[in-house]
Amino acid sequence: MFSFLIRRVLQAGLVLLIVGFVAFSMFNFVGDPIDNMLGTERTQADIDRLRTQLGLDQPFVVQYWKFLANAVEGNLGVSYRQGRPVAEIIAERAPATLELATVSALFAVGVGVLLGIYTAIRRDGLVSHIIMSVSLIGVSLPTFLIGILLIYLFSVELDWLPSFGRGEVTDLGGWTTGFLTTSGLKALILPGITLGLFQMTLIMRLVRSEMLEVLRQDYIRFARARGLSEKAINFRHALKNTLVPVITVTGLQLGSIIAFAIITETVFQWPGVGLLFINAVQFVDIPVMAAYLMLISVMFVAINLIVDILYVAIDPRLRS
Amino acid sequence: MSELQNTLSFGNRLKRTWNSDLCWRFRHSPVAIISFAVTLLLVLSAVFAPIVAPYNPFDPGSLNLMNGFTPPSTPNAFTGDQFLLGTDDQGRDILSTILYGMRISLFVGFAAVSLGMFIGVTLGLIAGYFGGIIDAIIMRIADIQLTFPSILVALLIFGVAKGFTPVEYRDEVALWVLIIAIGLSDWVQFARVVRGATLVEKNKEYVQAARLIGRSSGSIIFGHILRNVMSPVLVIATISLALAIIAEATLSFLGVGVPPTQPSLGTLIRIGQGFLFSGEWWILLFPAVTLLSLALAVNLMGDWLRDALNPKLK
Amino acid sequence: MTLLDIQNLTVEYPSRHGVFKAVSGASLTVEPGEIHGLVGESGAGKSTIGAAIMGLLERPGHIAGGTIAFKSDLISGLDAVAMQDLRGKKISMIFQDPLTSLNPLLTVGEQLMETISLHLGLSQNAAQQRATALLERVGIPDPALRLRQYPHQYSGGMRQRVVIALALCSEPDVIIADEPTTALDVAVQAQILDLIKDLARERQVGVILVTHDMGVIADTTDRVTVMYRGEVVESGTTAQVMGAPNHAYTKSLIAAVPRPQVKLKRFSQISYGGRETRFAIEDIARNWTRVETQADTPLLSVRNLEKRFPIAKSIFPGHSTYLTAVDDVSFDIMPGEVFGVVGESGSGKSTVARLISGLYPLDKGTVEFAGQIVSDPRDKAAVMQFRRDIQMIFQDPYSSLNPRMRVLDIIAEPIRHHKILSGSALTKRVHELLEQVGLGAAAAAKFPHEFSGGQRQRISIARALATQPRFLICDEPTSALDVSIQAQILNILKDLQDHLGLTMLFISHDLPVVRQMCDRVAVMQKGRLLELQDTETLFAAPQTDYTKELLTLMPHLEGLSDEGLDI
Numbered sequence A: 001m002f003s004f005l006i007r008r009v010l011q012a013g014l015v016l017l018i019v020g021f022v023a024f025s026m027f028n029f030v031g032d033p034i035d036n037m038l039g040t041e042r043t044q045a046d047i048d049r050l051r052t053q054l055g056l057d058q059p060f061v062v063q064y065w066k067f068l069a070n071a072v073e074g075n076l077g078v079s080y081r082q083g084r085p086v087a088e089i090i091a092e093r094a095p096a097t098l099e100l101a102t103v104s105a106l107f108a109v110g111v112g113v114l115l116g117i118y119t120a121i122r123r124d125g126l127v128s129h130i131i132m133s134v135s136l137i138g139v140s141l142p143t144f145l146i147g148i149l150l151i152y153l154f155s156v157e158l159d160w161l162p163s164f165g166r167g168e169v170t171d172l173g174g175w176t177t178g179f180l181t182t183s184g185l186k187a188l189i190l191p192g193i194t195l196g197l198f199q200m201t202l203i204m205r206l207v208r209s210e211m212l213e214v215l216r217q218d219y220i221r222f223a224r225a226r227g228l229s230e231k232a233i234n235f236r237h238a239l240k241n242t243l244v245p246v247i248t249v250t251g252l253q254l255g256s257i258i259a260f261a262i263i264t265e266t267v268f269q270w271p272g273v274g275l276l277f278i279n280a281v282q283f284v285d286i287p288v289m290a291a292y293l294m295l296i297s298v299m300f301v302a303i304n305l306i307v308d309i310l311y312v313a314i315d316p317r318l319r320s
Numbered sequence B: 001m002s003e004l005q006n007t008l009s010f011g012n013r014l015k016r017t018w019n020s021d022l023c024w025r026f027r028h029s030p031v032a033i034i035s036f037a038v039t040l041l042l043v044l045s046a047v048f049a050p051i052v053a054p055y056n057p058f059d060p061g062s063l064n065l066m067n068g069f070t071p072p073s074t075p076n077a078f079t080g081d082q083f084l085l086g087t088d089d090q091g092r093d094i095l096s097t098i099l100y101g102m103r104i105s106l107f108v109g110f111a112a113v114s115l116g117m118f119i120g121v122t123l124g125l126i127a128g129y130f131g132g133i134i135d136a137i138i139m140r141i142a143d144i145q146l147t148f149p150s151i152l153v154a155l156l157i158f159g160v161a162k163g164f165t166p167v168e169y170r171d172e173v174a175l176w177v178l179i180i181a182i183g184l185s186d187w188v189q190f191a192r193v194v195r196g197a198t199l200v201e202k203n204k205e206y207v208q209a210a211r212l213i214g215r216s217s218g219s220i221i222f223g224h225i226l227r228n229v230m231s232p233v234l235v236i237a238t239i240s241l242a243l244a245i246i247a248e249a250t251l252s253f254l255g256v257g258v259p260p261t262q263p264s265l266g267t268l269i270r271i272g273q274g275f276l277f278s279g280e281w282w283i284l285l286f287p288a289v290t291l292l293s294l295a296l297a298v299n300l301m302g303d304w305l306r307d308a309l310n311p312k313l314k
Numbered sequence C: 001m002t003l004l005d006i007q008n009l010t011v012e013y014p015s016r017h018g019v020f021k022a023v024s025g026a027s028l029t030v031e032p033g034e035i036h037g038l039v040g041e042s043g044a045g046k047s048t049i050g051a052a053i054m055g056l057l058e059r060p061g062h063i064a065g066g067t068i069a070f071k072s073d074l075i076s077g078l079d080a081v082a083m084q085d086l087r088g089k090k091i092s093m094i095f096q097d098p099l100t101s102l103n104p105l106l107t108v109g110e111q112l113m114e115t116i117s118l119h120l121g122l123s124q125n126a127a128q129q130r131a132t133a134l135l136e137r138v139g140i141p142d143p144a145l146r147l148r149q150y151p152h153q154y155s156g157g158m159r160q161r162v163v164i165a166l167a168l169c170s171e172p173d174v175i176i177a178d179e180p181t182t183a184l185d186v187a188v189q190a191q192i193l194d195l196i197k198d199l200a201r202e203r204q205v206g207v208i209l210v211t212h213d214m215g216v217i218a219d220t221t222d223r224v225t226v227m228y229r230g231e232v233v234e235s236g237t238t239a240q241v242m243g244a245p246n247h248a249y250t251k252s253l254i255a256a257v258p259r260p261q262v263k264l265k266r267f268s269q270i271s272y273g274g275r276e277t278r279f280a281i282e283d284i285a286r287n288w289t290r291v292e293t294q295a296d297t298p299l300l301s302v303r304n305l306e307k308r309f310p311i312a313k314s315i316f317p318g319h320s321t322y323l324t325a326v327d328d329v330s331f332d333i334m335p336g337e338v339f340g341v342v343g344e345s346g347s348g349k350s351t352v353a354r355l356i357s358g359l360y361p362l363d364k365g366t367v368e369f370a371g372q373i374v375s376d377p378r379d380k381a382a383v384m385q386f387r388r389d390i391q392m393i394f395q396d397p398y399s400s401l402n403p404r405m406r407v408l409d410i411i412a413e414p415i416r417h418h419k420i421l422s423g424s425a426l427t428k429r430v431h432e433l434l435e436q437v438g439l440g441a442a443a444a445a446k447f448p449h450e451f452s453g454g455q456r457q458r459i460s461i462a463r464a465l466a467t468q469p470r471f472l473i474c475d476e477p478t479s480a481l482d483v484s485i486q487a488q489i490l491n492i493l494k495d496l497q498d499h500l501g502l503t504m505l506f507i508s509h510d511l512p513v514v515r516q517m518c519d520r521v522a523v524m525q526k527g528r529l530l531e532l533q534d535t536e537t538l539f540a541a542p543q544t545d546y547t548k549e550l551l552t553l554m555p556h557l558e559g560l561s562d563e564g565l566d567i
Helices: A002-029 A033-037 A044-054 A060-072 A086-121 A126-140 A143-157 A182-215 A218-225 A230-268 A273-282 A286-314 B002-007 B010-019 B021-027 B030-047 B094-130 B132-147 B150-164 B167-184 B187-202 B205-213 B217-228 B230-253 B265-276 B282-309 C046-054 C080-086 C108-120 C124-137 C156-168 C186-203 C214-220 C238-243 C248-255 C281-286 C349-356 C380-389 C407-417 C423-436 C441-445 C453-465 C483-500 C511-517 C535-540 C545-553
Strands: A170-172 A175-177 C004-015 C018-030 C035-039 C062-070 C091-094 C174-178 C206-211 C223-228 C231-237 C300-312 C321-333 C338-342 C364-369 C390-393 C471-475 C503-508 C520-525 C528-534
Touching: A002 A060, A002 A286, A002 B132, A086 A126, A086 A175, A086 A182, A086 A230, A086 A273, A086 A286, A126 A182, A126 B230, A126 B282, A143 A182, A143 A230, A143 B230, A143 B265, A143 B282, A182 A230, A218 A230, A218 C091, A230 A273, A230 A286, A230 B150, A230 B230, A230 C108, A273 A286, A273 B150, A286 B150, B010 B021, B021 B030, B021 B282, B030 B094, B030 B282, B094 B132, B094 B167, B094 B187, B094 B217, B094 B230, B094 B265, B094 B282, B132 B187, B150 B167, B150 B230, B167 B230, B187 B217, B187 B230, B205 B217, B205 C390, B205 C407, B217 B230, B230 B265, B230 B282, B265 B282, C004 C046, C018 C035, C018 C046, C018 C062, C018 C206, C018 C223, C035 C046, C035 C186, C035 C214, C046 C062, C046 C091, C046 C174, C046 C206, C091 C156, C108 C124, C108 C156, C124 C156, C156 C186, C174 C186, C186 C206, C186 C214, C186 C545, C206 C214, C214 C238, C223 C238, C223 C248, C231 C238, C231 C248, C248 C483, C281 C423, C281 C483, C300 C349, C321 C349, C321 C364, C321 C528, C338 C349, C338 C511, C349 C364, C349 C471, C349 C503, C380 C390, C390 C453, C407 C423, C407 C441, C407 C453, C423 C441, C423 C453, C453 C483, C471 C483, C483 C503, C483 C511, C503 C511, C511 C535, C520 C535, C520 C545, C528 C535, C528 C545
Parallel strands: C018 C231, C035 C206, C035 C223, C091 C174, C174 C206, C338 C503, C338 C520, C390 C471, C471 C503
Antiparallel strands: A170 A175, C004 C018, C004 C062, C223 C231, C300 C321, C300 C364, C520 C528
């Protein structure tokens, strides 16, 4: 078990190194940083000075190493567009995205797993068929369209909930939260559902198909032949076995919530890192893009490690 | 050969296909028939848009700004012109823009899925068949890419490509960049499934029989294994098509997709969003409904195919 | 008092091709302490009866007629809740595959105690004591410790014991055992059958033992019911049915069973239901080009074969652990000889076949064929010629033919690859081969799934004969087939050897089959060649203890009728 986790940590490190390399390559090869940072009025001396200052005259490997070292220290470069340190901009924006992602993730996992179990156990019931059909519409409806429809219905027509922004936020020592005010909480509802809906349908469909697969296994037939009740079979025997594959995919889905936040944040003008990123893409603001990429990958690696630990906790075969 | 051909005439083959399990299931599934019919209708009307569409929305000569914001099936207050689905701010017929827009959406979708499928199936076959270090490298790359949701990968590729292209060419290459971005973000699914199926197939005795004869790895992979891993590929390709259409719409909606000179369904929705709150609901609604119908029909077909091709569910 | 009384049971599966009757009008009874064998070939409906008793028929299957009574209470047609009360409590079931019958995420103790508490309503402590006692009873050493372990920590045989313990939790009156030993090695198989026998005597449990294996029936059961295509054809005491069968099908089935005690010239083929298919060996022999060989020099000699497989890979070189699957194996095969290799699973016998055929690369050793070293892949010409001269018949007729290729292309592939024929001559040749193996030229246009297991094995044989090989490797060629089909295929192999002088390497775990087929036999255990003897000598006077043990574990089949045997 220990070697399994060690191997996973090493793999995670490898992933970060590769992502770091991609980010670094973007810096170096996409456009000319000097071009981007200096205006059109520049002297050769300016260029040389900046070149030395940025370390662009040094060998590739050294530059890469410095880039990584800087990134670890939180020095992610300066935004071409805003002229401020990227780390500062991201720190300012991150709480908005993280709060939105948490709300959506709870919604997606909670509702998704419950509906998945329900539709698997009552696979031929009318309600299950309705849920499955509706879920297919959910998968076919692009996130941005869901957002627009929700805004139209609940903000424009009914005027119950705000259509953009975070509402009133409280500053807790650098972390701005919307959890503590009514308007902040209200502002979270629509974007939270918009972001979580697609993941929820995916999780639900996954739980359902995995559970149906488990229910076909020999040990379930044998449990039935021993006279165990349907309840014991479904919840004691089938559910735990269903969770093993579900956890991996759910982990991945949760990670992608942060990335999908890009769309939701655009629709709701939510002041998070996703909106920051999409603006960066439009203006080819490479340092911001690279930093966002690394931020996402760190989160992913963290989520994957947690998933691995959960895996070991659930499956005894990995423990020996 | 002639003798064989005679015993299996075209009519016979057609009859056998008609009676095959897959066809039988298709004929007995209303959902499958309807979704197939809707998809076919939408694809055909997109392909033949220049013939079917009442106007050419990109011909400046046919535009009349006075026709702007005409509601559906109501005569315009100034010109008296009537449009089935209304017009947008510039007086373009919504129905025509939808038909032309769907062309772009479908083209991007098909091209991107073909690209992703080609790369994914090839790499999956190679990784699964040869195993070892080749497999490790390919699957590690796939794992890392899987870490990043396709929309993000597509955005990054898009951003990087934008950085490389001079401003004056950006519009021209945008469509191709979009196809590559979506295609490259979507090969992993194919590769993983094909690799898994290949691992199962390569241990079957028919592969050993072919090796025993002395067949080369290439002819075993593409002559024997490929045809046996195609059913899951077909299912993923269908579902990927729906996802690619949605991804294209999303990217265009975010303003990083196709240029406004060639609006796709996503672009139309983005334009329509601005008018939704001021009462011109039709500019958004009809493209949105078209997009939903297209994605839903393709998804339903994929869902049905997955069940129909799954031997365990018989 | 009769425990189970089944009368005129009919089970139907509606499908788009019409209603399929899996069981029609079957009757049988089970008394306390009796083991009732239910025997038949695949598709006979024997497992369906077991599932029908338990109320576990897979949808859309259902009981369409007849009655099932337990201790004179009618149980067919009970609702789900009432059935659940009966299942496990009064009637238990044991499945075929112990590897998949236990929940991998719960400890053996948890699974046992859950079932015990459910049926007997015992306290946690009492349930644990009973679970320990049960494990002890089914012969698991150190039961207190074993209770806390997970299924993956048990071997296959041990898991099947746990499955039996689970079936015994509530002192059931009837146990239905569905092929309980098919997935196990012979030695373990014998232990499990003994355990079932003991339990039946000791607790007066009635057992229905569903199996396809006549050896198991003859050695284990008290009464037997023979089924064919959903119908009971014969029923009676085991001694009577096996020794003096009345029905033609039972006779043909018994005559097809390979005998361990005596070598037959051919397997008898009392056909039943018009299933015999012609095999035109004379036609094949007429067109066969024989290569002259010297009778006293070996056609194939292997020297010091070795193959290791990595079990646990380590990132540090030298730290990986390996399993030596084949360890220093050498032997010669003379022209025209049938050379057998026997052993249990994991003995390395199949690996030897794959090393000789070049499917696995050798770690050490050489393979020499007709005086030429063929184990060096760099010698392309020698390898190419060798590929033409050897062919292989595989174990599983369902996986050895590419399901997405037409039979024409399957058989034509070796001919095309070696550029022997092309165009219409090739098609003609394939049609001839198909005629000769008894399938007819029309088979060329079909796909493998349109054929039965025995027919597929004939397609395999046609493919193997396509290049007119001199050496044939048969890797368990009949172990996936029903016994009557096995007899046909083995007769075909005998014909090939007699008429064409083909040399064969015959791999099998089934000693009676080996005795019928082989001239000399090598016994393998854990990758090593233990003993190499003329077949008759080996069976009469085995030299090593391991061989002696294998021979005692062989089914004895002493009471079987000799009618129709070609001795």
